[in-house]
Structure formats: C-alpha cells, structure tokens
Amino acid sequence: MSPTSSATPAKPRKAPGNAPKSDVPADERAALDADIDRLEAGAKVWVALTLDQRARLLGRVRDAVGVVAQEWADAATVSKGLTPGHPLSGEEWLGGPYAVIGLLDALRETLEALAKGRSPLDGVTLDEAPGGRLRAHTFPLNGTEKFLLSGFTGEVWFEPGVSAIEATRAAGLAQLSPTSSGGVGLVLGAGNVTSIPVADVLYELFAHNRVALLKVNPTQDALVPVFERALAPLIEPGFVRIVRGGAATGAYLTSHPRFAHVHITGSAVTFDAIVWGTGTDAARESGTPKLQVPITAELGGVxxxxxxxxxxxxxxxxxxxxxxxxxxxxxxxxxxxxxxxxxxxxxxxxxxxxxxxxxxxxxxxxxxxxxxxxxxxxxxxxxxxxxxxxxxxxxxxxxxxxxxxxxxxxxxxxxxxxxxxxxxxxxxxxxxxxxxxxxxxxxxxxxxxxxxxxxxxxxxxxxxxxxxxxxxxxxxxxxxxxxxxxxxxxxxxxxxxxxxxxxxxxxxxxxxxxxxxxxxxxxxxxxxxxxxxxxxxxxxxxxxxxTPPWFVSSRTGAEVSAGLTRYLVDGKLPGLVKTLTKAMQA
The missing domain is CATH 3.40.309.10 (Aldehyde Dehydrogenase; Chain A, domain 2)
Known part of the structure; x- marks a missing residue:
C-alpha cells in the first residue's frame, strides 16, 4: 500500500503491543503502519485547529469535490456496468458528490455556529413528538432547500426523556471540546454507494475528533483516485489516509493495536467476523469479543x-x-x-x-x-x-x-x-x-x-x-x-x-x-x-x-441530478433554470 498523498510518509515504527498476525505481505504491512504513523502525527495537528480553521478546511474540501464531481459520477457509473451519462447515472450524482457537498455545507454551518458560541440547534424549531419525545425540525433550514425540495420535510426525534435544554447544550458532540483527541479511527468503507466512505470519514473527524484511515471496499477501487483528490485538503496534513485491500488487509487493520475505534458500513456477517472472529463460537459464548476497541456500524436489513x-x-x-x-x-x-x-x-x-x-x-x-x-x-x-x-x-x-x-x-x-x-x-x-x-x-x-x-x-x-x-x-x-x-x-x-x-x-x-x-x-x-x-x-x-429525479421511471433523472449537483457547486442560476426545465420533462 502506498500513501495517498504526495507528502513524504512518516517512517514506519514498531507498533506498541503485539503486532497482529496477518497474511498481508511484509511490505504492505509496513506501508499500512506508515499510514498509521502519519495519522498519529496528524491527530496532534487536528486538535490544535480552531473551529474557524476547521470550517475553512471544509470549504477547501468542498471546492475539491466540485472539481472532481464529473469524474466521480462517471467512475461510479462505469464501476456498476453502465456507460458515462447513462440514463441511470443520476443515482451516482445524488449518491456521490451531491450528498457529500450537502454534508460539507451543513457541517461547516455547524462549526461556524459553535465558533460564535451558539448551539447548532439555535433557530431550529423544537416541539413534542408522540410519546413525550423532543423533535427538531431540521429540514428545510434555508431557502434553497425549501425551493428545490418543496413539500419535503425532515425531523430528528430524540430519545424519550431528552429535554430541549439538554439537546441544545449537547449539540456539537466532540466539537464542544475540540482539543480533546479521539485518536486514530479505522473506517471500513461500503462497497455500494460512493458517498458513504467519505461521509463516514467526515463523521469520525467531526463527531468524534478522530482522524481516520479509510480502507475502501474492493468494489470501489476505481474511485480511490477521485477520493484522494476530493479529500486532498484532509490527506495532506495527515487527518485522513486511504488504502485499498481485501479481506486480509481488513483483518490486519481490525486487529491492529493502534486504532481507537472501528466503524463499518456493511453486513452483519462481516460485523460479527470483526467482533467475534470466524470459525468458532468460543468468543461469543464467553462474551469476550475478539475486537478490543469500540465499534460502530451501519448494516442494513429488510x-x-x-x-x-x-x-x-x-x-x-x-x-x-x-x-x-x-x-x-x-x-x-x-x-x-x-x-x-x-x-x-x-x-x-x-x-x-x-x-x-x-x-x-x-x-x-x-x-x-x-x-x-x-x-x-x-x-x-x-x-x-x-x-x-x-x-x-x-x-x-x-x-x-x-x-x-x-x-x-x-x-x-x-x-x-x-x-x-x-x-x-x-x-x-x-x-x-x-x-x-x-x-x-x-x-x-x-x-x-x-x-x-x-x-x-x-x-x-x-x-x-x-x-x-x-x-x-x-x-x-x-x-x-x-x-x-x-x-x-x-x-x-x-x-x-x-x-x-x-x-x-x-x-x-x-x-x-x-x-x-x-x-x-x-x-x-x-x-x-x-x-x-x-x-x-x-x-x-x-x-x-x-416525478422526482431519483425515480427509476424519470426520463430526465440523470440530467436533473447532475444539474442539481452543479448548482450546489457553482450556484449559477442559468444552469439551475435549465435543470428545472428538464425536471418538468421527467
């Protein structure tokens, strides 16, 4: 594995504790260890950044995503057996750069509010949901959302017993104490939707103050060059590293003693293999997980x-x-x-x-x-x-x-x-x-x-x-x-x-x-x-x-999804007018 930025990698050093046994070749293990070295150094820089600096960094990532958006959508479309510009390629615009730009913008606004001493929930309507729950009406929150997705709303329901005061005070998670490091996290990326690995890395950074090593799923290997350029502002200072690899690489990383946390998007079978191991039920029966650090997961279901x-x-x-x-x-x-x-x-x-x-x-x-x-x-x-x-x-x-x-x-x-x-x-x-x-x-x-x-x-x-x-x-x-x-x-x-x-x-x-x-x-x-x-x-x-552009029956879904993404990138009204005209022909 080679580092994913042009910066000189940190010199590999021996991991504390027992190094995990692995089928990964020695040179690849050394490269992975070097990536972790770089992240450990980057974690010290991350906690030194102010909230304003982090917000500006998100703006740089946003710019980088805008530059690669077309390539991103095309690479994702081809990886699924379709041709660039295929009528179904709108899925790859919405599930790729569109979703990531929306997340970057919203996170930046959250950081800007916190930097001013405000809660991210200030100005958000709070009321009561059934069962005495607190509910926050978090979509739409601006004119663009109200116009482009008129008729759609979104609410976040808190656990029973959470008060408005508690929710408002806690909003911000790790960004309420930005100098407290969450260490180095491992993100095992999803193989099906291209925004997921990037979004999961961003959540590690901002919800947990954790720099992250992203191992992409082999189905998304073709997207790695795009991810590298999109996340270059985070890769260069050592906040993110991206690696390829199969099951052996994943096993080596999940057994590595220098990660503070693991996040996976995948299947329950893979989750159980990481947590409990394979080939025996002894760990599960004893209640002693093989995995020695906390894990979060998004898995799926019926x-x-x-x-x-x-x-x-x-x-x-x-x-x-x-x-x-x-x-x-x-x-x-x-x-x-x-x-x-x-x-x-x-x-x-x-x-x-x-x-x-x-x-x-x-x-x-x-x-x-x-x-x-x-x-x-x-x-x-x-x-x-x-x-x-x-x-x-x-x-x-x-x-x-x-x-x-x-x-x-x-x-x-x-x-x-x-x-x-x-x-x-x-x-x-x-x-x-x-x-x-x-x-x-x-x-x-x-x-x-x-x-x-x-x-x-x-x-x-x-x-x-x-x-x-x-x-x-x-x-x-x-x-x-x-x-x-x-x-x-x-x-x-x-x-x-x-x-x-x-x-x-x-x-x-x-x-x-x-x-x-x-x-x-x-x-x-x-x-x-x-x-x-x-x-x-x-x-x-x-x-x-x-007909919404994500409908499989939409005749103009690809053009509308691409146009909406480009409007997020450049904010140009003539392009938006053209996109809305296409939407009316769906």
Whole structure:
C-alpha cells in the first residue's frame, strides 16, 4: 500500500503491543503502519485547529469535490456496468458528490455556529413528538432547500426523556471540546454507494475528533483516485489516509493495536467476523469479543414499505407503484436502504389494481446489470425459495408473495432486486397498527421503514397515525417518500434503531451524517408529498417537483441530478433554470 498523498510518509515504527498476525505481505504491512504513523502525527495537528480553521478546511474540501464531481459520477457509473451519462447515472450524482457537498455545507454551518458560541440547534424549531419525545425540525433550514425540495420535510426525534435544554447544550458532540483527541479511527468503507466512505470519514473527524484511515471496499477501487483528490485538503496534513485491500488487509487493520475505534458500513456477517472472529463460537459464548476497541456500524436489513389503503385515483396508483419499484430497483437493489417487503391490506378494494400497477412498473423499469458480488447467488436462492415468483428483465428481478410462515424475503436481506409482497388484514387504523406490528416483529433489521398514505386517510387517522409512526422501531422512517431522502439529507441521522449490542447487532450501532452533531437521537422522520406536481395543487402537501429525479421511471433523472449537483457547486442560476426545465420533462 502506498500513501495517498504526495507528502513524504512518516517512517514506519514498531507498533506498541503485539503486532497482529496477518497474511498481508511484509511490505504492505509496513506501508499500512506508515499510514498509521502519519495519522498519529496528524491527530496532534487536528486538535490544535480552531473551529474557524476547521470550517475553512471544509470549504477547501468542498471546492475539491466540485472539481472532481464529473469524474466521480462517471467512475461510479462505469464501476456498476453502465456507460458515462447513462440514463441511470443520476443515482451516482445524488449518491456521490451531491450528498457529500450537502454534508460539507451543513457541517461547516455547524462549526461556524459553535465558533460564535451558539448551539447548532439555535433557530431550529423544537416541539413534542408522540410519546413525550423532543423533535427538531431540521429540514428545510434555508431557502434553497425549501425551493428545490418543496413539500419535503425532515425531523430528528430524540430519545424519550431528552429535554430541549439538554439537546441544545449537547449539540456539537466532540466539537464542544475540540482539543480533546479521539485518536486514530479505522473506517471500513461500503462497497455500494460512493458517498458513504467519505461521509463516514467526515463523521469520525467531526463527531468524534478522530482522524481516520479509510480502507475502501474492493468494489470501489476505481474511485480511490477521485477520493484522494476530493479529500486532498484532509490527506495532506495527515487527518485522513486511504488504502485499498481485501479481506486480509481488513483483518490486519481490525486487529491492529493502534486504532481507537472501528466503524463499518456493511453486513452483519462481516460485523460479527470483526467482533467475534470466524470459525468458532468460543468468543461469543464467553462474551469476550475478539475486537478490543469500540465499534460502530451501519448494516442494513429488510425494509418494509407499508401501503395504507385509501381511495386512490388511477394516477395515484401508477405513481405510487413507480415509487415502490424505485425503492427496490435503484442501484439494482444493492442498497441497505432498499425497500424489500411491501405490506398491503388484504381488505383494500384497490389492492389488485395497485399490485397490477406495481408489477407493470417493476417490469418496465430500465434494465441494468446486477453487479454486486454474489448477487447471482441471491437471485438463485430466491428462485429456489419462491418457484412462483414473477420474473422480469431477463430474470434479473422478481416479485414474490410471502406466505404465513417464516419467509426468506422477510428475514434475509437479499441485497438484490427481489421484492416481496405480504398481506395484512384490515383498513384504516386497524391495518396500520397490524402492519407496524408485522414490520417490527417479523422483518429482520431496524434501519429504515417507508409508509405511503394519501392525505385524506392520514387526516382521518389523526393522532393514531402519528402514534403508529412512533411505534415503528426503525432508525429512519419515510412518509410518502423513500428513506433514501433521509440518507441524502445531511441534517438528518442515518442508522439503526437504538438498542443494538455486540451480540445482537441488528442494523447497527450508532448513527452517521447528523450534520448538526446531535446527541441521544432515536430516529429521523422524513415526509414528502403523496402526489407530484401539478397534481399536488390543492390536494395535501404541495410540491413543485414532478416525478422526482431519483425515480427509476424519470426520463430526465440523470440530467436533473447532475444539474442539481452543479448548482450546489457553482450556484449559477442559468444552469439551475435549465435543470428545472428538464425536471418538468421527467
């Protein structure tokens, strides 16, 4: 492994304690140790920076991301078997440079507030959520957000018992004591969405005052040169290092005695291997983890899409069917964020109409490679478990009907384009409560839940609807939008529901993103419009957005996503006008 900046690396030195045994060649181990040397030196510089200096540093990173944005999107698109500028490349703009620029801007505003002696929550509306919880309305907070994403809102719910005074005082996390070092952290990057590794490194730096070594997933090796240039302002002073490597490199690093913390975005299987080791249950049975330092994780699970019955128009049925298809098919289903099980009412008079539209939208979505490692095995497993599955797109995607027992589609995160449908009885509150209980009790994981409900039905349910949302045991909930919105919104949090442990990690431990640096967060809730423009006029939540650019059915999603990112980069209004014109043609 070579250092990732042009600066001369620190001379390797012997690690304290016992060096980990490894299959990594000696020269690569020496290079990794040199990276850790450099980070340990950088940690001393980091804690000497003022908040103003850190805010300006974020501005430099932002500039660097803007310079490489096009290359970033193109490299990510090609890595997934598509060509640059492909109609589906909008996913790579939104899930790459767009998300990172939004996070950088929000973090910088947080640091600027703290530098002035203010809380990041100053000026944010706080009120009461169900169950006596405190809620912060963190999106939108500026005119650009209100205009470009009109009709969308976001809230952060704190754990029960947190007061407004406590939340306000604690906002800022490690930046409240910037001279206290969090040491050197190890970030094991995700392999599916390109903003994740960068965002996780930023969270280590700003939430924990920890400099970080990022080991990218091999699926993202092609992005390393882009990451190096985007993060050059952090790499050059020794705050970040980036390395490649496979399982052996990961094992060497997670066993290294000089890391203070590990963060992983991946699977529960990988998490358990890091924490407990492989090949034996002795460590788990003894309750003594192999890993000797704290670990946080964002893992995934089986995400529900609860479709609350109502009286929908033909246009509503078609639009929401495309919405559900999007939740599963973006990135070919290789998302921890993907919806996997649709919960519908067996007593809904429009059930058959909706499912017919869903099958049509699912089959009609643009075909693309199923690219993530071992995806073909998962497709074969679904074919074996569900011989009556409805396949489409040359048998690369399927919709399956879940039975009454323990179904694979409810317990196994396929990480592939397999969508399950399960029926729960009742209508109105009876159905919603039953669907929430089904999601909580039967589906694996606690990361994200999606709820689709028309305005009239939501109004009729009143407080019962909000109570049901509070009953969902998920770290992110999206109402009439997809939890991808939560993921992309910097001032919301992303992570599993609190309560996971090393022995039962579920969808992970801790949160990321969280640009306001809030403490003791329980969940984030996003809300969107049930109908797009122009049908949104006078019918519930109004929005100027037609079909959102992240929909797989959007004809102009790539151009709009690229245009929105460029507007964040340069702020040029003529480009934005052109982008909005394209959005209206979606």
């Amino acid at each position: 995400s529900p899409i609860i479709v609350v019955p109502g009286r929908w128009s033909a246009a509503d049925l078609k639009y929401q069917a495309e919405h559900v298809a999007t939740m599963r098919l973006v990135n070919a289903g290789h998302n921890c964020i993907a919806g996997q099980v649709v919960i519908v009412s067996s007593d809904w008079p429009q059930r058959a109409d909706f499912l017919r539209e869903l099958h049509a939208a699912y089959a009609a979505a643009p075909q693309r490679p199923v690219w993530y490692p071992r995806s073909e095995e998962r497709l074969e497993a679904a074919a074996s478990a569900y011989p009556d599955a409805v396949w489409s797109a040359d048998r690369t995607r399927a919709i399956v009907a879940a039975g009454d027992g323990d179904d694979e589609v409810e317990t196994v995160e396929y990480f592939a384009p397999i969508l399950g449908v399960v029926e729960v009885g009742g209508t109105g509150q009876e159905f919603l409560d039953g669907a929430v209980a089904h999601a909580n009790d039967r589906l694996t994981g606690t990361l994200g839940a999606n709820v689709i409900i028309d305005p009239a039905t939501e109004e009729a349910l009143g407080e019962g609807f909000e109570r049901a949302i509070a009953d969902l045991r998920y770290g992110d909930v999206a109402i009439n939008t997809w939890t991808a919105f939560n993921f992309l919104t910097a001032r919301l949090t992303w992570g599993g529901f609190p309560g996971a442990t090393l022995a039962d990690v579920s969808s992970g431990i801790g949160v990321v993103h969280n640009a306001l640096l809030l403490d003791r967060v329980e969940r984030s809730v996003a809300r969107g419009p049930f109908r797009p423009f122009p049908r949104s006029a006078g019918k519930g939540v109004f929005t100027i957005l037609p």
